[in-house]
Amino acid sequence: MTQPILSVSNLTTSFRVDGEWRPVVNGISFDIAAGETLAVVGESRSGKSVTALSIMGLTPSDMSRVEGSIKLAGTELTTQSEKTMRGIRGNDVAMIFQEPMTSLNPVLTIGFQIAEALVLHRGVSRSEAEAETIRLLEKVHIPAAASRFHDYPHRFSGGMRQRVMIAMALACKPKLLIADEPTTALDVTIQAQILDLIKTLQDEEGTSVLFITHDMGVVAEIADRTVVMYNGDQIETGPTADIFARPQAPYTRSLLAAVPKLGSMQGQAKPMRFPTVDRETGLADVPVQVPDTVKADEPPVLDVKGLTTRFDIRSGILSKVSGRVHAVENVSFSVQPGETLAVVGESGCGKSTTGRSVMGLVKPQAGTVLLDGVDLTTLGQSGLRDQRRHVQMIFQDPFASLNPRMTVGAAIAEPLLINDMAKRSGVAEQVAELLRNVGLHPEMADRYPHEFSGGQRQRVCIARALAVNPRLIVADESVSALDVSVKAQVLNLMLDLQARMGLAYLFISHDMAVVERVSHRVAVMYLGEIVEIGPRAAIFESPQHPYTKRLLSAVPIADPARRHEKRAVVNDEIMNPTRATDFVVPVREYREVSAGHSVMVWGEEWNHRTPRAA
Structure with missing residues (x-):
């Protein structure tokens, strides 16, 4: 039997919190064969990114503990020194992160940053590294690659920066490429380009890919096999086609049911609610059409x-x-x-x-x-x-649009008070009603934004927008x-x-x-x-x-x-x-x-x- 490129066995990663070790990844196991793509899928806080960081040896040494076995082409990684891991990272295993601007140095040109990996790991001269960098930039479809060698990251669009990250990751022809949500922040057309590029380069180089995402459409498009994670646990694993056709775990069924499918609205004249799925049973309700609310006979708002x-x-x-x-x-x-x-x-x-x-x-x-x-x-x-x-606005990032020093109750009350739509003595009741309207408990008004999940913060922003009717x-x-x-x-x-x-x-x-x-x-x-x-x-x-x-x-x-x-x-x-x-x-x-x-x-x-x- 051919040895897998990556073999993870009973991986458990814990972080020290208040003097106690709290596991974030609980005993997961999987293999990736040569040239294979394995998707690790799950929602935020499921442990999928921590799994990738554990493989790369990038969890903080003083605050984390990695147990189990991680073998790259038969070499155990968990026992290697930091000096040895620096030689392995970028050379044998490379990683593409979700946000390229946090991974690229803004004061160095993109050409210098890619060439640096070649000089460090391959020992080539600067001129040879520059020629190879231009070839890599052309390979990932950067237009006018030679002239853009000396450009800084801010001169590139989000999609082009992600291409630069792919070129950097592939510079030393690693055995394994880890892609952590590489398309989440990208537009649909740029996402299609990046996925097509990864598949093409994988076919040419035979690289194995560990692809981390929460987008089931992307999973279907790119993965041979899939691991489903929830709350640090490995819920289900198997060939991607089987996961989609015959999901066994209720949570997997709930993930698949929540995916909006293009073309599913054919024959429907009005908007339709998304099905809600019980994570414990996997049972979905029947999505219902929304009542017709459009008042076409009135003047436009x-x-x-x-x-x-x-x-x-x-x-x-x-x-x-x-x-x-x-x-x-x-x-x-x-x-x-x-x-x-x-x-x-x-x-x-x-x-x-x-x-x-x-x-x-x-x-x-x-x-x-x-x-x-x-x-x-x-x-x-x-x-x-x-x-x-x-007219009110709901922004993309709810955390950035909420004052971290104000309770959410104060944030919702602020527009009411500014517009003289409530008195301070009675504003708490209106805030409580607004929180109920968006599916949150009134007692949450005393919490701060960092104490909420992303979805809850967006509900708070909706409540604030609704405050002024x-x-x-x-x-x-x-x-x-x-x-x-x-x-x-x-x-x-x-x-x-x-x-x-x-x-x-x-x-x-x-x-x-x-x-x-x-x-x-x-x-x-x-x-x-x-x-x-x-x-x-x-x-x-x-x-x-x-x-x-x-x-x-x-x-x-x-x-x-x-x-x-x-x-x-x-x-x-x-x-x-x-x-x-x-x-x-x-x-x-x-x-x-x-x-x-x-x-x-x-x-x-x-x-x-x-x-x-x-």
Whole structure:
């Protein structure tokens, strides 16, 4: 029998807390064969990242204890000295982390950082390392690799930085590559590129891959075998196809049931709740359609016309404007009371700037933003502050949008007090009711943000947004950082609140499967412009613009049977929206495909580089 590249046996990792050893990983075991991909899947705090750090020998030596056996090509790693492990890390086993900017040194060029690994582990000269680095950058599809060798990390997009990390990890041709959530923070098209790149390089180099994720669609796409973890325990393991077809553990069934599947809404006219699954039994309820809340016969709660937001670029503080970022260009749409309009696209397309322009957080150069007939772009600070009672925002990172020094009760009470909607003597009752509305206990009001999970913190942010009884909520990637089951819970809450309170949502997202489930209409943005807008069914079942088709084709399919299908992945980055000061914006034409479904007329440049929708 062939020796596995990695053999983990009865691995237990504990951390010292208050003088006691508390296990975080409890006796897990698995093997990875040569050229095989094993996925370790689970929610946050399941122990999957600690498993990877234990294999790499990166847990803090004074605060952690690793027991069991970890063998890399027959060599026991748990007994090696730190000096020996430094030689093994990067050489025999390499790791790609979730956030590349925390792994790349911001004051060193990317070329120097990749070459450094070659000089250290391979003993080659600087000139040889530079030539090999350029070859690696070309291999991971970095455009103009030679000219970008001396660029710093901040000059690269998120997807390109992750490619740099892959090039660095593969520099010394390791036997094992550990990828810890490498695509979680990336847009769907960039995610497809990175997954395709890892699979291609694995085929060429024969590298074994340990892939850590909580995205079951990614698991189906990339993994030969899967280990499911929950609360530090190994719940289930086996071939990926078997895990998806015949999950044995209730928790595995709950994970799979919570995954939104693209195309599951065919024939459904209205948004639908996500199924809720009992983790102990694995039994799911029958998802129900949300009652029709759209009031099409009333005036729109939000009416945006010709919205244009640009940012000046200066080469120095006192220098002239040398260019402009055309973040949002001549965008128009409306949102009816009780309606969800989803705005989708890649990072850099302008969707978040659109939401911030609507909120008045950035000042647009042109256009109107009518909120119940009041033009927000003409108001001063006091007038805008008064109108913000009617429009609230939920941000992507709930921890960053909550004051860590304020209790959540004080954070929810603050907008009530500022807007004179409650007196201090009675505000506690209103805070308690708001917490109940979002599924939290009133006694949690005395806790601080760090005492909550990510999903609970997002519920707190929703409660704070609801405090002033808004007509419209701008949700900017409000669930993209959450685990799949927590994401389902928060989205169900938002749908229930919409049905109960008649809320309108401007739902900004890059997750097409989620958008299909929760939206009434969809607007697709590219380079600051809306290229297609229409009813949800029309966009997903009959996309017209090549960019819309490209977005839909990039969504991972949670079906291992289709894993070996080769998808047409476009490796282009989204174009730079920076323009010269004298740039004249072209006049755009739109054609109406069907009732309420409009698409921008596009040129020949799209036809040669855009795949058809899957």
